[in-house]
Amino acid sequence: MIIPEFWAESRQLGRRDGRRVTVRRFGFSETSLEDAQRHADERAREALAQVLSGADLPRRELRRPYGGEDGLPIREEIVERHGEIVITRNSYGARCLNVRDVLFVDVDLEDAASEKASFAVGLVLVAIAVAAGAWRDSVWIGILGAFVAYVFAPTIAAVVVRIGRRLRGDPAASALGRIRRFAEAHPDWRMRIYRTPAGFRLLVLHRTFDALEAAVSECFDALGADPAYVRMCRAQRCFRARISPKPWRIGETNLSKVTRAVWPVTAEVAERRARWIERYESAALGHASCVFVEELGSSRSDARAEEVRRIHDDACRATSTLPLA
Numbered sequence: 001m002i003i004p005e006f007w008a009e010s011r012q013l014g015r016r017d018g019r020r021v022t023v024r025r026f027g028f029s030e031t032s033l034e035d036a037q038r039h040a041d042e043r044a045r046e047a048l049a050q051v052l053s054g055a056d057l058p059r060r061e062l063r064r065p066y067g068g069e070d071g072l073p074i075r076e077e078i079v080e081r082h083g084e085i086v087i088t089r090n091s092y093g094a095r096c097l098n099v100r101d102v103l104f105v106d107v108d109l110e111d112a113a114s115e116k117a118s119f120a121v122g123l124v125l126v127a128i129a130v131a132a133g134a135w136r137d138s139v140w141i142g143i144l145g146a147f148v149a150y151v152f153a154p155t156i157a158a159v160v161v162r163i164g165r166r167l168r169g170d171p172a173a174s175a176l177g178r179i180r181r182f183a184e185a186h187p188d189w190r191m192r193i194y195r196t197p198a199g200f201r202l203l204v205l206h207r208t209f210d211a212l213e214a215a216v217s218e219c220f221d222a223l224g225a226d227p228a229y230v231r232m233c234r235a236q237r238c239f240r241a242r243i244s245p246k247p248w249r250i251g252e253t254n255l256s257k258v259t260r261a262v263w264p265v266t267a268e269v270a271e272r273r274a275r276w277i278e279r280y281e282s283a284a285l286g287h288a289s290c291v292f293v294e295e296l297g298s299s300r301s302d303a304r305a306e307e308v309r310r311i312h313d314d315a316c317r318a319t320s321t322l323p324l325a
Helices: 033-052 113-135 139-168 171-185 214-223 227-236 267-284 303-316
Strands: 006-016 019-029 077-082 085-089 095-099 104-108 190-196 199-204 239-242 291-297
Touching (some): 019 033, 104 214, 104 239, 171 199, 199 303
Antiparallel strands (some): 006 019, 095 239
16 A cells, blocks of 8 residues: 655656657655655656557556556545554545555445436437437427426436335345345454445454455455445555545535645645635534444454554544434
């Protein structure tokens, strides 16, 4: 796990077949901006040499805050360090706990079901409208039908989703069932379950893990972990949990380019961003970002995992009676 404090970018120029070639690469360092710049220059020169020799490489790296599956480190402001446990602030202002070897699993419910159903229903209704217009040889019938589809698709989709949920059962109960079946199949594991606004979070306490080991992949698959999170864990070789509320869940809906600025922020937005962060942190004090539900499995506990649990539970206010956000 690498979460650098310093970032820089290098631009290297060359010529290939009479055309100018420009390659840009980021560099990073945990010690200084100068080291980050040297690293950026080194990466850019290496990439330029490969491009000039015919390699099909991207000429420029995007400024992605999350790092994630791209292989670059997590590019976020470091808020706190507790030894190797690093608290960062993500692209929309929330604090996240990052740790190399203590397993977190987020099990989301089917929040996207209504959106997917709306799209599918809308597509079907538009197709019907276009077919009706063609059948009657009338463009206006097609346009009117498409408008009706746009207006009524969400309502029809909501009915479809409700029917689907009744047939499949409660998604929260289904997710808990998967967790409990996994616990029964792994009685030597100790797992702590939390309720999140989107589903459940699992923290494993009986030992530490490497993100690339088979037991982690098996756990992710069995519990239906978020695919983007799984890719991030494997690319960064670490685990991660959001420990403060998403801003829009606590009334901070106006997320501007200032609040979403990729770290490190420029001097011209730093002051405005700091004021927004202060307001957000004040509002976050009145909410829990997850709520403890129960523990399953063995009583065995790893000291490092327990340290992470303590920091996580305190930051999330997981055992408080505050509203979940």
